[in-house]
Amino acid sequence: MKTMINVALPKGRLGEKVYAMFEKAGYECPSIKEVNRKLIFENEAAGVRYFWVKPSDVAIYVERGAADIGVAGKDILLEYSPDVYELLDLNLGKCRMAVAAKKDFRDNTENTLRVATKFTNIAKDYYSKKGRDIDIIKLNGSIEIAPILGLSDVIVDIVETGKTLLENDLEPKETIVPISARLIANKSSFQFKTEQIENIKNGLKAQVKTDD
Amino acid sequence: MFSTNLLKNEEKAVFALRSLYQKYGYTPYKMSKFEEYDLYVRNKDFLVSDSVITFTGMNGKLLALKPDVTLSIVKNTKDIPDSVQKVYYNENVYRVSKSTRDFKEIMQTGLECIGNIDDYNIYEVLLLAAKSLEAISESFVLDLSHLGIVSAVIESIGCDRETGRAILACIGEKNQSGIEKICADKGINAVACEKLISLVGTYGKIEKVLPELHKICDTDELKSALNRFESICSLLVSGGLQDKINIDFSIATDMRYYNGVVFQGFVENVPTGVLSGGQYDNLMKKMGRKSGAIGFAVYLDTLERLNLTTKKYDVDTVLLYDESCLSEDIAKAVNTLAADGKSVMAQRNVPESIKYRQLLKLGDKGVEVLENND
Numbered sequence: 001m002k003t004m005i006n007v008a009l010p011k012g013r014l015g016e017k018v019y020a021m022f023e024k025a026g027y028e029c030p031s032i033k034e035v036n037r038k039l040i041f042e043n044e045a046a047g048v049r050y051f052w053v054k055p056s057d058v059a060i061y062v063e064r065g066a067a068d069i070g071v072a073g074k075d076i077l078l079e080y081s082p083d084v085y086e087l088l089d090l091n092l093g094k095c096r097m098a099v100a101a102k103k104d105f106r107d108n109t110e111n112t113l114r115v116a117t118k119f120t121n122i123a124k125d126y127y128s129k130k131g132r133d134i135d136i137i138k139l140n141g142s143i144e145i146a147p148i149l150g151l152s153d154v155i156v157d158i159v160e161t162g163k164t165l166l167e168n169d170l171e172p173k174e175t176i177v178p179i180s181a182r183l184i185a186n187k188s189s190f191q192f193k194t195e196q197i198e199n200i201k202n203g204l205k206a207q208v209k210t211d212d
Numbered sequence: 213m214f215s216t217n218l219l220k221n222e223e224k225a226v227f228a229l230r231s232l233y234q235k236y237g238y239t240p241y242k243m244s245k246f247e248e249y250d251l252y253v254r255n256k257d258f259l260v261s262d263s264v265i266t267f268t269g270m271n272g273k274l275l276a277l278k279p280d281v282t283l284s285i286v287k288n289t290k291d292i293p294d295s296v297q298k299v300y301y302n303e304n305v306y307r308v309s310k311s312t313r314d315f316k317e318i319m320q321t322g323l324e325c326i327g328n329i330d331d332y333n334i335y336e337v338l339l340l341a342a343k344s345l346e347a348i349s350e351s352f353v354l355d356l357s358h359l360g361i362v363s364a365v366i367e368s369i370g371c372d373r374e375t376g377r378a379i380l381a382c383i384g385e386k387n388q389s390g391i392e393k394i395c396a397d398k399g400i401n402a403v404a405c406e407k408l409i410s411l412v413g414t415y416g417k418i419e420k421v422l423p424e425l426h427k428i429c430d431t432d433e434l435k436s437a438l439n440r441f442e443s444i445c446s447l448l449v450s451g452g453l454q455d456k457i458n459i460d461f462s463i464a465t466d467m468r469y470y471n472g473v474v475f476q477g478f479v480e481n482v483p484t485g486v487l488s489g490g491q492y493d494n495l496m497k498k499m500g501r502k503s504g505a506i507g508f509a510v511y512l513d514t515l516e517r518l519n520l521t522t523k524k525y526d527v528d529t530v531l532l533y534d535e536s537c538l539s540e541d542i543a544k545a546v547n548t549l550a551a552d553g554k555s556v557m558a559q560r561n562v563p564e565s566i567k568y569r570q571l572l573k574l575g576d577k578g579v580e581v582l583e584n585n586d
């Protein structure tokens with residue numbers, strides 16, 4: 001029996017683009033394109049089994065071995081530090097983790113900086129390296145509202161085009177780190193399925209578009 | 213005699229490993245459950261998790277439930293010139309679980325080899341690490357790295373400490389694009405960057421990797437580290453271990469404590485490493501010791517879900533009885549059924565949430581069958 005590689009794909013537009021890369025690399029699974037509510041798709045001949053999961057959960061599936069490999073955003077990898085291999089930068093889903101605030105914001109270093117974010121670990125790490133005293137306000141969505149309502153001084157969030165910020169009278173002030181989608185692998189699976197995982201990695205690598 | 217089928221994976225492993233370590237002359241090392249907290253404060257970074265359960269002892273000293281075994285063994289052994297102490301242990305340690313963010317009791321077994329460590333001692337510990345994995349599962353891999361090589365490659369670049377740490381983290385993740393980015397940001401030259409990328413991309417069987425390493429190891433320090441590593445590798449090959457050992461530099465360990473050979477063991481269908489170890493001469497030095505040391509730990513808690521099969525029944529037979537039954541008759545019926553090799557649960561009422569193969573009732577006319585689920 002052919003060894004199957006379990007692949008966790010992030011639901012949504014990014015996941016679809018990633019699947020297209022897998023398909024082009026020779027790991028197609030036609031049933032994935034059928035319109036239904038199925039979450040698991042398999043192509044035994046190609047030796048792959050795909051499943052759609054919430055983007056922020058991909059790393060959990062891979063770290064715990066339910067998936068051998070997966071595609072996760074660098075933001076999730078930085079925030080949760082899963083114990084996985086990061087095999088390839090797919091150069092897809094590009095955006096940046098940034099500090100944003102109201103246009104007229106001036107950092108008053110006399111006071112503790114109030115930071116609203118979903119990414120508490122990234123924010124803590126960024127400001128601790130700067131030696132800046134902060135108060136973290138963990139929010140789960142609509143982060144942009146926080147500075148407008150005076151809940152926080154700044155936000156730390158993903159910025160793609162900056163349009164949402166602009167519409168809310170905010171602007172990016174500092175870039176913390178560029179973000180893109182990464183191919184990750186479970187450390188134990190990699191030991192026992194090295195060749196198959198390497199083949200997938202090489203098939204995807206050949207399609208990665210460089211910036212220049 | 214009892215059947216070994218009754219034992220859980222981790223219990224079977226404890227017996228198998230104890231017998232294995234004793235066979236190679238390692239003696240059991242039993243220690244107290246508690247240790248002075250001060251020991252862990254001084255070596256906080258050596259611990260897997262830095263949280264420790266503490267309490268005040270009867271003499272007012274702050275004590276801790278052991279989060280680690282190696283530190284206690286190092287503390288309690290003495291430097292004996294030209295001698296090697298070989299011990300093994302099987303202890304519970306208390307660490308914070310990454311998933312629950314709470315303390316967890318973890319059963320750990322392992323061994324330490326402390327003293328004047330030579331190539332044979334290193335080989336023997338690696339052999340026992342491989343045999344430990346084999347005792348757990350036929351399908352295993354032992355990854356082997358040499359921190360002398362990793363640190364010499366990083367030093368040869370001449371970067372600052374923070375960059376070195378970031379590069380080491382990328383090596384641990386097999387993250388080539390991360391290394392490229394660091395090199396571009398820090399202005400590290402293309403040749404040095406290529407060397408780092410080769411180190412990350414060079415893994416696999418000994419005979420494949422060693423020739424590749426010769427291309428990377430171009431400084432005196434690197435050549436000497438490679439030389440030491442090669443002599444260990446040739447011992448492993450002559451011991452017939454080459455098929456189960458992979459050279460892989462992604463084993464991420466703290467260079468402030470570890471040096472030389474470091475290794476990590478995996479068994480198929482367990483998502484995390486089940487064994488990790490290495491040479492920790494730097495820790496010994498930090499603790500004011502002259503001896504060298506090498507050892508490893510097997511994380512038995514990781515084996516719980518290995519080859520897990522769901523039991524169809526909790527018990528073979530439930531034997532019901534009522535007030536009219538004499539205790540002697542109940543005992544006799546239970547013994548008769550147990551003598552047939554069945555598991556028996558005597559109850560007054562049918563127990564909830566227990567799955568049984570057969571339901572029997574003890575009455576005036578003896579035992580009658582009420583239900584058969586087979």
